[in-house]
Amino acid sequence: MGRSPCCSKEGLNRGAWTALEDKILTAYIKAHGEGKWRNLPKRAGLKRCGKSCRLRWLNYLRPDIKRGNISNDEEELIVRLHKLLGNRWSLIAGRLPGRTDNEIKNYWNTTLGKKANAQASPQSKQNSQSFNKRAIEPMTNTQSSKPTLATQVIPTKATRCTKVFLSLQSPPPPTPPPKALSSAAIDDPPQAPLLNHQQASPNLHCGTEEPQACDDDSDFLNFGHWNEFQPSDGGTLIDNDCDKNLSIGSYHSLALSDDLMFKDWALNRCLDDNSTLDLESLAHLLDSEEWPEMRH
DNA sequence: AAGCGATCCAACCGCTGTTGG
DNA sequence: ACCAACAGCGGTTGGATCGCT
Numbered sequence: 272m273g274r275s276p277c278c279s280k281e282g283l284n285r286g287a288w289t290a291l292e293d294k295i296l297t298a299y300i301k302a303h304g305e306g307k308w309r310n311l312p313k314r315a316g317l318k319r320c321g322k323s324c325r326l327r328w329l330n331y332l333r334p335d336i337k338r339g340n341i342s343n344d345e346e347e348l349i350v351r352l353h354k355l356l357g358n359r360w361s362l363i364a365g366r367l368p369g370r371t372d373n374e375i376k377n378y379w380n381t382t383l384g385k386k387a388n389a390q391a392s393p394q395s396k397q398n399s400q401s402f403n404k405r406a407i408e409p410m411t412n413t414q415s416s417k418p419t420l421a422t423q424v425i426p427t428k429a430t431r432c433t434k435v436f437l438s439l440q441s442p443p444p445p446t447p448p449p450k451a452l453s454s455a456a457i458d459d460p461p462q463a464p465l466l467n468h469q470q471a472s473p474n475l476h477c478g479t480e481e482p483q484a485c486d487d488d489s490d491f492l493n494f495g496h497w498n499e500f501q502p503s504d505g506g507t508l509i510d511n512d513c514d515k516n517l518s519i520g521s522y523h524s525l526a527l528s529d530d531l532m533f534k535d536w537a538l539n540r541c542l543d544d545n546s547t548l549d550l551e552s553l554a555h556l557l558d559s560e561e562w563p564e565m566r567h
Numbered sequence: 568a569a570g571c572g573a574t575c576c577a578a579c580c581g582c583t584g585t586t587g588g
Numbered sequence: 589a590c591c592a593a594c595a596g597c598g599g600t601t602g603g604a605t606c607g608c609t
Contacts, residue, residue: 286603287577309594325595326578361597376598377576572608579601586594 284318288327292317296324297332330371337369341378349375350383 284292299315305328307314308321317324330336341349345367352363360372360379367375 285579306595320579322580322595323578329596330577358598372597373577380599381575570609572606574606575604577601577603580599581597582599583597584595586592588591588593 282318283312283320283323285323288319288331292319293327293332296328300328300332326373330373335369336371341370341382345370346378346383349379350386353379353383 288296295315295317296311296319299311299317303311303314308325311317311321311324312319315324319327348367349363352366356362358376358379360376364370364372364375
């Protein structure tokens with residue numbers, strides 16, 4: 272689209288990182304913090320693309336990275352979250368403390384995707400018999416193909432929260448972020464990993480300053496008759512960015528079914544401006560063994 | 568031990584959304 | 589309103605490793 276490349280690739284190292292490069296990058300980030308990725312290589316003296324530095328840090332060098340095998344609990348959560356979120360690896364990773372989106376994506380592609388595929392209906396064997404990491408693509412394509420039984424993904428398009436409202440009724444988070452929370456920060460508060468079923472996240476919810484019509488042509492609308500779900504009087508603010516938070520969008524979608532549980536959840540947990548983003552309730556929904564069947 | 572295919576996973580690529588001038 | 593820089597995401601690639609013959 273005419274955009275300049277993120278960096279000139281001439282004279283830059285590529286491929287595996289060396290221990291020295293890791294050391295330099297780690298030292299620089301410890302001294303100066305994350306961010307400014309484009310300028311970071313130059314300032315740090317690394318012959319790497321800024322993007323590459325960011326990836327290396329986030330996926331490998333970050334001190335809170337948990338390495339080693341995925342536990343059974345983690346695996347189960349990944350499966351459930353994938354059913355709900357689809358290939359939203361960053362969102363899934365946000366609920367698995369210490370795990371990176373890349374790691375989860377790789378784990379899915381190499382392990383869980385196969386399992387899911389194996390559990391798929393036997394009549395779909397023609398798709399699975401020659402399974403490999405390429406073969407899962409149709410299954411994970413949330414936009415155009417019908418979801419299989421094994422992976423009834425709610426297709427969504429990521430939307431981002433542009434505004435964050437901190438509830439005045441609740442105590443502020445212990446350490447307010449220096450700037451407006453990113454969508455990931457909102458959606459994936461490390462303080463409230465589902466895995467641990469800990470306390471719900473801080474009372475955060477986000478929205479736009481103006482009611483969103485939600486009637487554009489975005490893919491977000493394509494998988495459900497979203498428009499039908501909007502209040503006709505337009506009186507209620509529907510925050511289409513609640514997904515930032517795909518999960519909320521997903522529940523909107525779920526609410527389109529006749530199931531009152533999800534409708535109630537969506538309305539009370541997301542659409543209500545006074546509500547909070549209650550991840551714990553999301554966890555309960557994930558714990559429900561019934562919800563995958565509710566979407567018909 | 569060598570050859571070869573399968574698997575894993577770190578890294579790259581292209582694209583999109585956000586932000587600020 | 590427009591545009592470019594920036595940050596982040598998900599899909600894909602390819603080298604390293606593993607396991608079998």
